[in-house]
Amino acid sequence: MGYYQLFILASITVLTLIIVILARKSKKIFNPMQGMITSMFFGMNIGLTAGVLLGVTFQGNLFLSTILSMSIGMLAGSLCGGYFGILAVLEGLMAGLMGGMMGAMLGEMINQEQSISLIRIFLIISITTIFLFFLLPHQKNQKSKNKK
DSSP states (O other): OOHHHHHHHHHHHHHHHHHHHHHHHTTTTSOHHHHHHHHHHHHHHHHHHHHHHHHHHTTTOHHHHHHHHHHHHHHHHHHHHTTTOHHHHHHHHHHHHHHHHHHHHHHHHSOHHHHHHHHHHHHHHHHTHHHHHHHTTOGGGSOOOOOO
């Protein structure tokens, strides 16, 4: 693995740590559906990013790249959903599994030059998960208390 691949994997790891910290802080203000949405979005995007990266890196070995990217996506999705309940964990786990499989197949089909721009796009989309923590707990989404 080269420096570029290690940089992307380190970026994914740091992003996962940031998302886990944000999920821990916002577990009281998110309802269960918002937690499921966040874990699914994050697991899918991390699985896709890691899948394309590993699919290009281990080109010709689809099994290895698929297993590794599915594991990374499932771990990221379940870590994010761990603070929101068991359904969010399952949602993140399955979205990470699906994203890892799709990313590995896509990485196997494209060449190295095309993969760099695609990985950058998927990494930026993965980073946008942070914005969900600020958009979802809006006052309109919260349950209103009865004034009686």
